[in-house]
Amino acid sequence: MxxxxxxxxxxxxxxxxxxxxxxxxxxxxxxxxxxxxxxxxxxxxxxxxxSSQLVNTNIGHQHPRVIAAIKEQAETLTTVAPAHANLARGEAAKRIVERAPQGFSRVFFTNAGADANENAIRMARSYTGRDKILSAYRSYHGNTGSAIVATGDPRRVPNEFARGHAHFFNPYLYRSDFWASDEQEECQRALQHLRRVIECEGPGAIAAILLEPIPGTAGVLTPPADYLKGVRALADEFGILLIFDEVMAGFGRTGRWFAFEHYGVSPDLIVFAKGVNSGYVPAGGVVISDAISRHFDEHMFFGGLTYSGHPLAMASIVATLDAMHEEGVVENA
Ligand SMILES: Cc1ncc(COP(=O)(O)O)c(C=O)c1O
Structure with missing residues (x-):
């Protein structure tokens, strides 16, 4: 027909x-x-x-190089269990680590953005021995158990079945929750508010602050210049990990490989998906800092997925990142 x-x-x-x-x-x-x-x-x-579909086709539709890489991988090996070593997986992880700042060593691959956040949260809880995750009201982190409860926007409310989540107001001068009249005031008051939330939730109970460096679904809200630095300082003061959710803002969308690079800060875990391969094959993951990576050399990681590092997704990541590099896509964004 x-x-x-x-x-x-x-x-x-x-x-x-x-x-x-x-x-x-x-x-x-x-x-x-x-x-x-x-x-x-x-x-x-x-x-x-x-709209680049759901803000993910950063290199456009049907890039010939990526299509060819998927076809070639399909001819070689279409699936492989996560426990095995596989060339496409290693090459993809290497390229992602090379694009991250200093201090990151390994990648855990997931099927998409939500389960990447889910596993970053799990790593933070396991690493710190703490339970709570703080995240912003103006945020979206995905539609799985913890990711949707970490989400701040109202899609969270009918899905609130995971425990250990608290929220705070992030800066947004246009509709300031802090009665601020300029960016600096908004920044200072938002950081003071976050400090109060940390104190009231109990710093010793908080595993991580999870934040989109530039909240996407909430409206593409670029933060005040020093906000993320302030969040990093608060996290360090209280021994809390910082997770940046770069699912939407990452891989070139802001003119850098990662949006947080604009703000002179680095997190402990980077969550990615979407732009890493423009969604040609579902994929996401967590880039893990040296310290957390070393921790899991000695401690069991209680998490895994049948399709962690699926070869078709991995081949598409390798080809996408190479094409973006050679065509100067990030510089031109
Ligand atoms: C910032 C952010 N995190 C996580 C997700 C969830 O990703 P996925 O839909 O691939 O699970 C999204 C999706 O839009 C997102 O924008």
Whole structure:
């Protein structure tokens, strides 16, 4: 049967259950193919993909080099258990570590962004022996057990089944929660508020502060210049780990490999997904600092996934990062 917009829409409405939706209200756009920043349907309508799907196709659709790498890996080995050593996995991890700042040594691969946050939270709890995770109200961290409760936005509320999460207000001068009138005041008051939340939640109980350096879904909120430095200082003062969720802002979207590079700070764990391979094959992960990496040389890591470092995803990461490097994509963002 020749596909048409009508057929694809009918199949979708009859059989597909969509994310974050009241199913009866949906009328999805039909997409048949794409190239670069363009997408098209079966009736010859063309669209410019200004949203990069869910803010993830950082190198555009159907980059030939990435498609070729996926095909080549598919011919060689389409799946491999996480316990084995595999060339594509090692090459992908090496490239990611090379793009991270000094002081990071290994990568734990996941299937996407939410489970990357989930595992970063697990590492922080295991490393510190503490339980609580602090995160911002204006944030989104994904839709799994802890990631959705770490999320600050209202999608958290119907999903609050994980324990040990508390939230704070992050700076946002346009709708200041601190009655601030300029950026410096917003920064100081937001940091004072975070200090109070830490004190009131019990510093000795807090494993990590989880933060998007530039909150994305909440509205692309660039923080005041010194805010992240202030958060790093508070984390250090109280022995709390700092996790930066770079799922949306990372891998070139802000003109650096990681958004936090703009602010002169470095976290203990970096969470990534989306742009690392433009979503050609689902993938995410956690870049682990030297100290935490060394800790898990001696201590068991109680976490794992059947598809951790899936070869098709890994091959697509290698080709994506090489293409981005050679084409100067980050510099041009
Ligand atoms: C900052 C951030 N973290 C985590 C996620 C969750 O990623 P995923 O949907 O791949 O699980 C998203 C998704 O939009 C995100 O923007």
């Amino acid at each position: 020749t596909p048409t917009n009508g057929l694809v829409r009918q199949l979708d409405r009859q059989y597909v259950f969509h994310s974050w939706s009241q199913q009866g209200q949906l009328d999805p756009l039909v997409i048949a193919g794409g190239e670069g920043c363009r997408l098209w349907d079966y009736a010859g309508n063309e669209y410019l993909d200004f």
